[in-house]
Amino acid sequence: MAFVTVDISKRFGKMDVLRDVRFTVEENEFLVIVGPTGCGKTTIANIIAGVEPCTSGAVTIRGERVDPKKHNLSFVFQEPSCVPWKTLINDVLMGPEIKNTPREQARRRASEIIELVGLAGFENYYSRQLSGGMQQRVAIARAYVTDPELLIMDEPFGHLDAQTRYLMQGEIMRIWQQEHKTVVFITNNIEEAVFLASRVIALSKLPATIRGVHDINLPHPRNLTDPEFLRLRRILTEQCEVTD
């Protein structure tokens, strides 16, 4: 039995957004879902995390229907999601608080993760004092601190400038290699997808259907000019119908 199974359709009013989207997620893999803008990728992420309901079908973890109160999920949102009235450390501690982790243990883990994402020393800063890149690091720290079974990231670097984005891609790989978690990562950037993924799913335009699934066995850190890298890039570009 796969770790996570996704079998969903979604309709907004008369419009089909997702049509029979079916895939699985294996434990500890870094699955990237890539597709053109507006194809419903965020909807998939929201449905998996239980933020939105699907019109038909279900998402299961280990056979059980996904439930944020039962399962240990984390989500990194596309837009800055730092809670402005909490200092960095208190923001990161929200997850453990909700899950009733003992304070001392939570604090220790939070310090570890804050250091891991490169924000040591900023614990008492408010989000208005942090840059966009730093705020996303906080969101990532917050997602990791609860030791999630499933970590969903919805275009987390979408709002960052190109350089910060490059930097964060490297950081995410470094963090993932240290804290191996099951990650579902959404992006519209094909290069980013090939750079990060252990497996990648290509989605079509609306209504989203799966166009291709590829395992990627290249070693990390990946070489953007490697022929295999470029081959995958080409295939995914075709499958996502990005060049129209």
Add this chain to the structure above:
Amino acid sequence: MESKQKEKISSFIYNILFLIAVIAGWGMFAKWQNSPFFPLPGEIYDAFIQLSTEGDVEGVALSSHILWSLIRIFAGFGMACVTGIPLGLAMGLWPKLYNRTRAVIEPIRFIPPIAWIPMTIVLMVGFSRYAFLIWLGAFFPIFINTLLSVTRVNPVHINVVKVFGASRWYTIRNIVIPSVTPDIATGMRVGLGIAWMCIVAAEMIGGEMVGVGRLILKYAELMRLAEVIVGMLVIGIIGFIMNEIFIAVERYLFRWRAEISL
């Protein structure tokens, strides 16, 4: 010395200089007018001293007038908070409720408190008259700001805790309340300012003998404009001080926010 401190001190000095310039300008203009109805700064100052120490023509001290006005303001303001905040929250949380009643509520909002005076004279007596007017002035800013604050709660923040499986109470305490409080505070501050500005109108029809609005009226009837101006300045300065205190409290409570406007 930090540049921020330098800037503060320099602003302060400029303010003093500007004040002196305005007073001097007033003095020159008044001298030129040479009218009994255009008091010189010196006369205004004398009137102020007189009112503070010996009281007005009926012997009531300035401090009494101020105290009574403040008591009435805070009573009306208190009622406005107690009615405006819960109503605003309800209408914000259940938009249908607001949408189905706004055709009636919104036009009422635009009736200035002064226009209510004839009705209050006919239907009410004494304290309740001006408590009502003050309540009117403060209610709508508080109500509207509270209502809007609920709509401005960022769904991302709600979803952040939702994914962790937060209870409704956790969400309300950690996300909704901190989100809406700053806007409610702004509504309260604006409401307080408007309520204070209603004092003259309110005390005109109230019939009480004490209050800064009453003071102004008394001396206006006697054509003694120096005292009238003292009353006006007292109203302005107290309003200003209340606003500044409010802002300082807001700045501390909501120090996580970027700079707030006036």
